Amino acid sequence: MLGLDSIGAAAWNPAVMALAFLVLLLLVLALRAFGRGDFAKDKLKTQPFLSGNAPTEKNRVRADNFFWGFFEALRPYYRRASNVHSGLLNDYIFWFAFCLALLLIALYAGVSLWA
Amino acid sequence: MIELVQHFPALAIGVPLAFAFLLPLLKKWRNSAVIAALAALAVTEFLALFILQDVLQNGIRIYSMGAVVPGLATPEQMAVPVRILLSIDAFSAFMGAVAATIALLAGIYSIHFIRESHSKYFSLLLLMLAGALGLVFTGDMFNMFVFFEVLSISSIGLIAFWLHRAEPVEAGFKYLAISAVASIFVLFAVGLLYGQHGVLNIAGLSRSTLLYGFAFTDIIALALLVCAFSMKAGAAPMHYWVPDAYGEAPAAVTAMLAVASLASLYALFRIAFTVFGATPLIELVAFAVIIFGVLSLFLGATMSLVQKDLKRLIAYAGISQTGFILVALGVGLAAIHNTPLQPFGAMAMEGGVFHVINHAFYEALLFLCAGAVFLRTGTKDLNELGGLARRMPFTAFFFLIGGIAIAGLPPSSAFASKILIYESVYFFNPLIAVIALVSSVLVVVPMVKAFCAIFLGPEIGKFKKVREVPGAMLFTMLVLSALVIIFGLFPGAIVETIVSPAVNALLSQSAYVGGVL
Amino acid sequence: MIAVLSQNLPFVVSALLLLIGMYALLFKSNLIKMAIGLSVMGSAVNLFLIALGYRQDSIAPIFTNAPLVGAVNAAEMAMPVPQALTLTSIVISLAVTALMLSLAVLTFRHTGTLDAEKAGRLKG
Numbered sequence: 001m002l003g004l005d006s007i008g009a010a011a012w013n014p015a016v017m018a019l020a021f022l023v024l025l026l027l028v029l030a031l032r033a034f035g036r037g038d039f040a041k042d043k044l045k046t047q048p049f050l051s052g053n054a055p056t057e058k059n060r061v062r063a064d065n066f067f068w069g070f071f072e073a074l075r076p077y078y079r080r081a082s083n084v085h086s087g088l089l090n091d092y093i094f095w096f097a098f099c100l101a102l103l104l105i106a107l108y109a110g111v112s113l114w115a
Numbered sequence: 116m117i118e119l120v121q122h123f124p125a126l127a128i129g130v131p132l133a134f135a136f137l138l139p140l141l142k143k144w145r146n147s148a149v150i151a152a153l154a155a156l157a158v159t160e161f162l163a164l165f166i167l168q169d170v171l172q173n174g175i176r177i178y179s180m181g182a183v184v185p186g187l188a189t190p191e192q193m194a195v196p197v198r199i200l201l202s203i204d205a206f207s208a209f210m211g212a213v214a215a216t217i218a219l220l221a222g223i224y225s226i227h228f229i230r231e232s233h234s235k236y237f238s239l240l241l242l243m244l245a246g247a248l249g250l251v252f253t254g255d256m257f258n259m260f261v262f263f264e265v266l267s268i269s270s271i272g273l274i275a276f277w278l279h280r281a282e283p284v285e286a287g288f289k290y291l292a293i294s295a296v297a298s299i300f301v302l303f304a305v306g307l308l309y310g311q312h313g314v315l316n317i318a319g320l321s322r323s324t325l326l327y328g329f330a331f332t333d334i335i336a337l338a339l340l341v342c343a344f345s346m347k348a349g350a351a352p353m354h355y356w357v358p359d360a361y362g363e364a365p366a367a368v369t370a371m372l373a374v375a376s377l378a379s380l381y382a383l384f385r386i387a388f389t390v391f392g393a394t395p396l397i398e399l400v401a402f403a404v405i406i407f408g409v410l411s412l413f414l415g416a417t418m419s420l421v422q423k424d425l426k427r428l429i430a431y432a433g434i435s436q437t438g439f440i441l442v443a444l445g446v447g448l449a450a451i452h453n454t455p456l457q458p459f460g461a462m463a464m465e466g467g468v469f470h471v472i473n474h475a476f477y478e479a480l481l482f483l484c485a486g487a488v489f490l491r492t493g494t495k496d497l498n499e500l501g502g503l504a505r506r507m508p509f510t511a512f513f514f515l516i517g518g519i520a521i522a523g524l525p526p527s528s529a530f531a532s533k534i535l536i537y538e539s540v541y542f543f544n545p546l547i548a549v550i551a552l553v554s555s556v557l558v559v560v561p562m563v564k565a566f567c568a569i570f571l572g573p574e575i576g577k578f579k580k581v582r583e584v585p586g587a588m589l590f591t592m593l594v595l596s597a598l599v600i601i602f603g604l605f606p607g608a609i610v611e612t613i614v615s616p617a618v619n620a621l622l623s624q625s626a627y628v629g630g631v632l
Numbered sequence: 633m634i635a636v637l638s639q640n641l642p643f644v645v646s647a648l649l650l651l652i653g654m655y656a657l658l659f660k661s662n663l664i665k666m667a668i669g670l671s672v673m674g675s676a677v678n679l680f681l682i683a684l685g686y687r688q689d690s691i692a693p694i695f696t697n698a699p700l701v702g703a704v705n706a707a708e709m710a711m712p713v714p715q716a717l718t719l720t721s722i723v724i725s726l727a728v729t730a731l732m733l734s735l736a737v738l739t740f741r742h743t744g745t746l747d748a749e750k751a752g753r754l755k756g
Contacts, residue, residue, distance in 0.1 A: 014604035017526075055573045063497035063568035067420060067560055078421055085355060085418065087755035089289050089666060089748055092355045093296060093657045099353060100300075100342040103403050107334045110399040257717055264724045271731055281742035282753055288735040289754075292666060295728045296657065299673050302721055303650075303680060306714065310684045315713070359754045422756065 121185055123169075124178040124201045127162040127211065128249045131155055135241035142234040149226055152237035156215075156222040159244060163208075163215035170208040171616055175630030177202050177254070188318075188631055196316050202254030202631045205616035209468070210251040210381045213475045217374045218244040220591040221367035224483055227585045228367060228490055236276065236365075242269035243371050247378045254631060256305045256315045259382060263301065266375050267294035267347070273368040274360050286363035293356045297343040304339040307332045308390075318631035320390045321624055329394045337391055341400055344383035348376045350441055351410040354434050358422070361430035362495075366486020369426065370479035373433060377471055380437070384444055384621060388451075392624040397448055404445035409550055411438030416557035420564065425488065425495045428561050429481045432521055435558050436474050436529075442551060443467025443536045446543045451622070459539040464618045465610055466535030472613075473528040473602065477520035480595040484514040487584040487592070488569055497568040504570035506581040511570040513592040518562040520599050523555050527599050531606030642683030649676030661748045663736040667729060674725035678718045685714035 040046060053059060071078065084091075119126075134155035141148040170176050178185045178201040188196045203211070222240060229236050246266030253259050271294070275287030309315055311332045312323040324333070346353040357376075361369045387400055415435030422428040444467040450460025487510045488503065489495050504511040520527035533555060541548035583589070602609050620626065637644055649672055656669025691698070693712040699705045736746060743751040 012607070014526075017604075057501075057573055057575050060501065060573055063500075063564060064423065066564040066568065070560065071420065074417070077417070081414070081418055082421065082756055085756050087355075087359070087752045088661070089292055090658055090661065092289065092293060092353070093654070095352045095355070096293075096296065096342065096346050097654060097658065099345075099407075100338060103338045103342055104335065106403065107338050107396060107399050111334060111396065114395070257720075261720060261724075268724075268727055268731065271735075275735060275738075278738060281739065281751075284735055284738045284742060285752060285754055288663065288732065288739065291728065291731055291735065292657065292670065295670050295725075295732075296673070298724070299650075299670075299677050302677050302717070306677070306681045306684050306717065309713065309717075358756075363754070418756075427756075 120165075122178075123162050123166055124176060124203055124252055125180060125185070127159060127166060127215075128201075128245055128252060130162065131159050131241040131245040131248070135238045135245060138234045138238040138241070145233050148234040148237060152233075152241060153219075153222055153226075155241055156219040156244070159248070160215040160219045163211045163248070166203060167208040167212045167613075170203055170205055171612070175202060175204045175620075175627065176208075177631055195314050195319055196632070199258050200254040200316060200318075200631065201252045202318060202627075203252050204627060204630065205620040206381070206385075206468070206618075207251045209472070209613055209617045210378065211248050213472050214244060214247040214251065214374045214378065217370055217475055217479050218247075220479065220483075220594060221370045224370075224486070224588050224591045225365070225367045226587050228365060228486060228588065232276075236273070239269045239272045240368070240371065243273065243375065247371075247374055250378045251381050254317050256308060256317060256320065259317075260298065260301050260305055263347075263379075263382065264298050266378065267291075267298065270294075270360075270368070270372055270375055274364040274372070276365055276368065283363040286359040289356050290360040294347060297347045300339045300343045304336040304343070307336040307339075311336070316631075317385065317390060318628050321392075322628045322632060324391060325393050325624065325628065329391070329396055333391070333394070334396065337386070337396055337400060340386050341383060341403060344379045344386070345404070345407055345441075347379035348383065348441075349411070349434050349437050350407040351414045351434065351438070352407075354411060354414070357434055358427040358430040361433070361482070362424055362427040366426075366482050366489065369430075369482040369486075373478045373482070374475060376437065377475055380440060380444075380471070384448075387448055388621045389624055389627050392451060392622075395452065397451060398453075401445050401449035404441050404448060405547065408438045408441030408443075408445055409547060411435060411441060412551055412554040413438075413557075416554040416561075419558065419561035422561070423497055425485050425497055425500075425565060425569065426482065428497070428565055429478070429485055432481075432558050432561060433474070433478050435554055436470070436478070436521065438554070439533065439536060439551060440467050440470050440474065442540060442547060443470060446540050446547075447618075447622070450543065456543060459542045461618060461622065462535055463539035463543070464621065465614050466532045466539060468617050468621075469535065469606070469610055469614045470529065470532035473520065473532050473599070476595050476598050476602070477517050477527070477529060480513060480592060480599065481517040481521065483588070483592050483595065484510050484517060487588055490584060490588075491581045492578055497565065500569045500575070501572040501578075502570070502574040503578060503581065505574060506578065507570075507583050509583060509589050510592070511566075513596050514566060514570065516596040516599060518559075518566055520603075521562055522559040526603040528602030528606060528609075529599075530603060531610075535610075642679060642686075646676045646680040646683065649673070649679065652676075663739060663746045663748055663751075664733070666748070667732040667736060670732065671725065671729050674721065674728070678721055678725075681714040681718045681721065685711035687711070 138148050177188050179198040182198055188200060243266055246262045246269060249262030250259055250266060271287050271291045274290055275283045277283050308320060311330055312320050314320055349357040361372055391397055411434050415431050419428050419431035443463045447460045447464035450456040520529045523529045523533040537548050537552060653669045653673030656665055687708050687710055690708040690710040693709040739751050740746055745751050
């Protein structure tokens with residue numbers, strides 16, 4: 001969009017992408033037409049194989065346990081971060097005052113030293 | 116009729132304001148209140164789009180409030196503008212169009228979502244729209260403060276809308292305290308700027324800093340304004356109110372709150388670029404903005420994973436995306452005085468401003484889908500939900516599109532804006548681009564968690580009777596998804612027509628001063 | 633130092649009031665005390681704006697019955713714009729105080745306590 005030589009060229013053409021999608025769809029449908037038409041629906045042999053127990057309402061992975069490995073690996077970080085997010089209004093205003101103080105000091109120091 | 120066209124800027128603020136005060140009179144006739152509100156929202160959308168097209172063609176539009184000839188900045192031939200000016204350049208018109216579109220879709224969504232107190236709800240929603248449009252259209256610092264207050268106070272009534280529960284009231288209280296502190300410091304800074312420069316007009320302040328440089332009081336005023344508007348925009352480490360307020364508000368209100376945060380970002384960048392753009396203070400402010408952005412990126416993406424509440428999860432992901440906008444526009448700020456980096460700064464700003472409109476759309480889409488789930492199942496707790504894709508296939512599909520958008524995958528519009536940001540920020544400082552990319556990947560994780568927890572999985576007994584949401588709500592989600600996909604398929608056209616003029620208007624301080632005064 | 637302070641006394645007092653208001657918001661957990669802190673901060677900013685517009689030995693900025701330019705009791709006028717800003721700010725802080733107190737009352741009704749730590753349910 002700015003014509004910078006270091007970025008290089010790109011080919012983003014939605015019409016070409018849609019046409020390619022249609023061609024691939026036709027190819028897939030053609031391949032599907034080579035199959036047998038008399039397969040048995042809803043029999044056990046056509047259903048996906050789930051090893052172990054299929055999830056039921058009582059026996060499913062709840063949302064709290066999704067991505068458990070990621071959460072467990074970062075548990076020290078999450079303990080600290082959750083403590084900071086305490087839900088108290090006083091802490092919200094404290095962080096505002098903190099950022100304001102830092103920015104004032106930084107601006108004043110920057111202006112005195114460099115401008 | 117031609118006479119009326121020149122009054123469109125004032126009408127764009129006046130129509131929602133007038134209808135907001137008219138609607139409580141229609142309290143008894145619920146249908147007429149809803150119809151009047153939707154008519155006002157549609158008229159305001161038309162006005163905002165007309166103003167956008169007009170400004171893109173003809174340059175900056177000025178409107179002197181209350182003057183006989185509204186098109187002149189100084190109708191009485193005084194030395195400085197004494198009336199309140201609405202000065203709409205390309206960036207203002209862009210933000211106004213975004214605000215009006217999201218408000219119209221939120222209004223259509225709320226027809227079925229809100230079950231009681233329609234006149235109060237729509238009245239406050241129209242006030243929020245009037246406040247947002249006034250904030251982005253105005254050319255006067257104090258008027259900006261007033262509309263900032265109108266926006267904040269009307270949002271509080273909507274966040275605490277369901278008064279029979281304790282959590283929305285608590286969220287409303289926190290949001291009220293936060294916005295009151297921010298607005299007190301904004302007023303303090305406006306007073307300081309007036310005392311220093313003698314004018315309240317943004318173009319007048321801009322000319323004053325161009326001619327006379329900055330003083331010590333300008334440092335204090337700039338720090339106050341940057342911190343106050345960053346807090347209202349939801350930048351880390353002042354972002355703690357965002358999940359509380361976004362999580363407890365009704366879904367359409369959350370979409371409008373995202374617009375309110377973007378309006379605060381508009382105010383921040385208007386002050387940083389247009390008022391103080393020529394001073395050397397800007398480099399330090401730019402680093403502060405970039406630091407806020409980087410913190411938001413990382414904190415938003417990681418804290419989003421541990422949430423149990425659906426809307427809080429989406430709100431944290433939204434904080435992460437606000438970090439993108441802050442980083443991009445911070446790089447643009449830092450590159451103003453740094454000549455070899457200027458094309459990269461302009462490209463980063465194009466990405467950032469494009470990301471503003473994308474963020475508004477997909478954030479609204481995700482919150483509206485979350486609201487649809489809440490309407491039908493009555494719960495936002497991710498642990499209780501499950502298997503809803505059988506019953507609500509359309510909502511699942513729209514949520515999927517929203518998740519694709521927030522991850523930055525093609526063909527969504529966020530892909531285009533994020534690529535622009537990565538490629539330009541990389542040349543500024545590769546570490547920032549790496550952190551942005553990593554957070555963009557990290558934010559996929561909570562979105563996958565939310566999608567799989569709500570829509571996939573085995574069928575839950577108590578949700579067997581859940582139906583799909585009404586057609587009006589599906590229509591709004593469809594419009595937002597279509598906009599996300601269409602902006603993603605033709606990003607070059609969108610950037611050239613809407614985003615580039617906005618970026619040029621923001622970067623060029625002298626064009627703003629010359630156009631207004 | 634003392635001379636600077638005594639000449640700029642309204643501004644110093646305004647800053648002190650801002651700090652007092654921030655102290656109430658930062659360290660007190662009672663919702664009503666937080667509302668009081670915000671009200672004090674609003675008053676601080678109003679004081680700052682009024683003090684901003686004052687000029688030495690000035691009169692009210694009203695043209696009716698004002699002394700003429702060359703007359704014996706000629707005087708400057710104080711700046712009217714900060715007074716307009718203050719009026720608007722007073723009205724806005726009225727709305728904010730009213731909303732804060734009503735939300736505090738509602739919180740008390742729902743949770744039976746005015747302490748933010750005990751009444752707060754939104755964490756994380």
